[in-house]
Amino acid sequence: MNINKNLSRRDFVKMAGLGGITAAYGFNSMDSVLFGMESASDAVLTYRKIIKTKDVKIYSYAARSLRQWFLKNDPYRPIYHFTGPESWINDPNGPIYHKGKYHLFYQFDPQVLDERGHWKRSKRCWGHAVSDDLVYWEDWPVALWPDTQYDYNGIYSGNTLIHKGKIYGLYTGNCGKRETYGMLTWSDDGGVTFKKKMVMHNDQRPNKHSPVHWDAQVWKEGDTWCQLIGGCTNEEPRQGAAWLWKSKDLANWTLQKNIAPSIKHGDYWELPYLVPLGGRYVFMVGAGNPYWIGHYDAENMEFTPETPRRDVDTGHYYSFNPQMVDDKGPNGSERRIMHGWAKIGKPPSVDGVPYWESAHSIPRVISIKDNRLWQDPIPELQCLRYGNKKIEKQFLLVDKAVHLQSIRGDALEIIASFDRQASTRCGLIVRANAEKEGMRIWADSGNRFGIEGRANTHFLNPKDPVDLHVFVDRGILEVYCNGVAVTHKCFVPADRIELFAFGEGTEATLKGLEAWTMRSMWG
Known part of the structure; x- marks a missing residue:
């Protein structure tokens, strides 16, 4: 979705009223490092100037220009x-x-200006992006700012739903010092602007230790809306709890x-999710x-696990x-x-580059297979591939x-198959230098x-071949093996772009490897 791709910079500056911006604004990173105008980017300053606009064309153009500059x-x-x-992002x-x-x-x-005219991180907001295909995204204006007495310390996590043909949301309004509120929000214009009101008061909390609202999942059963909210029990020792709330309106x-009193894991749960998949339920916290994985009795409102805890x-990775x-599933x-x-x-600091932190994983298609949660990277991402290379068998x-x-690069997709034989470990070294110093992606002789x-845990038998599906993307790595995933940061020097295959303990075999260079999702 690139509706503003053909908007000229001149038209953008005129629409946004940004003439003279570089003379009007200085630049200050989160770390209070002041850059003179000779090192500050117009893209950074322009984006910050229009951060509160509700004009999709203006916001999208400024955000895309900033992303391409980065x-x-x-x-x-x-x-x-x-x-x-x-700047900072976290929970989707x-x-x-x-x-x-x-x-x-x-x-x-x-980033917003403080009372001294310095740039700082704002209180938590909800950012917003829109896509036709889960690959190419367009930034839309910031959806929610902390601007009421019930959310002035931050717009915290929640979820959205469709009601009467409109996008609605339920989120945690944070007021600090363990004071939260359940907030209802909705859009009358397809998700550009939102109204909001408080619908769950801090005084309604389940107990003094558990907030009234924290990381809500929302769904509908018949004519009744349900929210699953994180927290804990009241008794000592406290246990994590997933509190179910219901509403007609x-x-x-x-x-x-x-809903999950039989699960004893930790003393506080964030992010509770009860996910229906293939006639069963996955409960995550x-x-x-x-x-x-287990059974959910909707009448008695209780989840019963039928598998051990897995990760x-x-x-x-979190949240x-x-x-x-x-x-978009089969048929x-x-x-x-x-x-x-x-x-x-x-990431490590780079001269002239403003602060940013964290990312999102590749969206994953999830299902239940072999009595466990199965995760696959979305196939739509394959549209970014080019420059296919193949490696035949290597001992x-x-x-x-x-x-x-x-095969060289800092943005790759790799699919590699190994025969572990009697090796203790085998795998790939990505983002490496000539001395083989890099990030090791591995499978051992057991099930790890x-x-x-x-x-x-990959759940393969010791003699099974191991297929590693690897995504290398500059500062982040993801690897998938037999439906299981591991994510890792990768802040190595930019000139480390080599690829190696290795075995440890005794011989192993690289049965075959296929790789692609990946394009940017931002054009």
């Missing part, structure tokens, strides 16, 4: 993982498919119960990234959101898509990594795989 000037900035235009909020468009709302701290909510992603459902069937926060942190001698010289020191 890609040219910052070697750590991912090119096909979603990031904010600048309210991802929803509506009238053929994908809407992604997300936790966002834009989205405005008046009644507490029901904790944000206390780490655990999930259970969604054991890497630099999954599996709320989005579209009609037009429903497809459940999970977005996630890649907690890659703040990997003990502790002698093989240089795959025909991972990136560097972060490991997950």
